[in-house]
Amino acid sequence: MSVLGWSRGNPVAPAGVYQRRDGPWTVLIADPSAAQTACDRLALQVRCFDSSLDFIPVAPAQNLAVSDATDISQTGHLDRLWRMLTGRGQFSIALAVQVSQPLCPQDGRGWLRARQVQQEQRLARDAMLQDITTRLNLPITPHRHGPRGTYCDVLTGHAKAHDVRAMITRMAHKINAPANVSLTVTGLWPPLGFASHAPAAEVTK
Amino acid sequence: MNQSRTQDTAQAQDIMDRLSGATDRIAIDPDTIEQDLARVVLGLMEFLRQLMELQAIRRMDTGTLSGDQEEKLGTTLMKAEAAIHDLAAKFGLKPADLALDLGPLGKTI
Known part of the structure; x- marks a missing residue:
């Protein structure tokens, strides 16, 4: 059985999602045949989220066993997550870069110069994302960097989601970005970026 | 900045990258001990290499x-990166697998 997350009370779960009571927590479980891959588990979590079910999601890649979920639920760490995440979802923001051709210099100096340029572009994207998210005054995840762009997640309540999306768009219009950079906002998603089960304080506000 | 779209390949790639790994945490499994240890050791080596690159x-x-x-520094770092990636590939690891999650300290890469 694959654990999708934790909820409380007797939530109404969508088809294909089962529940197991564990003290004050209700562990949301999927049949292994319906949750073989991380994408399958994410799809089920999105279905739960879209049906207005409040829950703390497990990272889909983890494929957490029920026994492990029980251990985690006894640590007390979930209480803090529940207070932070209940009634909320996340927007995922991407600053994507269109790269025409990857630079593959053969000499050491050219290679180092190319890395210097990449570092400058990365810092510029960091600054742009920072400009967009700072005024939201909402919790955001640390920026993630990939070869195609820079990404972060913003936590927001369901009730304010429309306003937050509009504000992100408004802020995006104000920043001065190069022509090869585009902004993408998707959501609302389950707050996966904020649901680390380790007692980490990665979220900034 | 004038684009705000609901779908984008780069973001899809970001999501898939985050979904594709078994887990970001270091997990030592008796059945995959060589790969797990290689991930830890090569992850630390790549972390140190990136620190040197930034310096x-x-x-x-x-x-x-x-x-x-x-020229000398660039060549050394370039060859070190290639060597680490080659070694990682021998253990079935992608460069992205070398990012170690240190919990409260964040990721190494």
Whole structure:
């Protein structure tokens, strides 16, 4: 059985999602045949989220066993997550870069110069994302960097989601970005970026 | 900045990258001990290599490296990266797998 997350009370779960009571927590479980891959588990979590079910999601890649979920639920760490995440979802923001051709210099100096340029572009994207998210005054995840762009997640309540999306768009219009950079906002998603089960304080506000 | 779209391949790639790994945490499993240890060791090596790369870039920015030094440092770091990636591939690891999650300290890469 694959654990999708934790909820409380007797939530109404969508088809294909089962529940197991564990003290004050209700562990949301999927049949292994319906949750073989991380994408399958994410799809089920999105279905739960879209049906207005409040829950703390497990990272889909983890494929957490029920026994492990029980251990985690006894640590007390979930209480803090529940207070932070209940009634909320996340927007995922991407600053994507269109790269025409990857630079593959053969000499050491050219290679180092190319890395210097990449570092400058990365810092510029960091600054742009920072400009967009700072005024939201909402919790955001640390920026993630990939070869195609820079990404972060913003936590927001369901009730304010429309306003937050509009504000992100408004802020995006104000920043001065190069022509090869585009902004993408998707959501609302389950707050996966904020649901680390380790007692980490990665979220900034 | 004038684009705000609901779908984008880069973001899809980001999501898939985050979904594709078994887990970001270091997990030692008796059945995959060689790969798990390789991930830890090579992850630390790549982390140190990236620190050296950042320091080299910082020295370039401040103009404290001669042309010869830039060439030598760049060649060393370039070859070190290739060697680490080659070794990782032998254990079935992608470069992205070398990012180690240190919990409260964040990721190494």
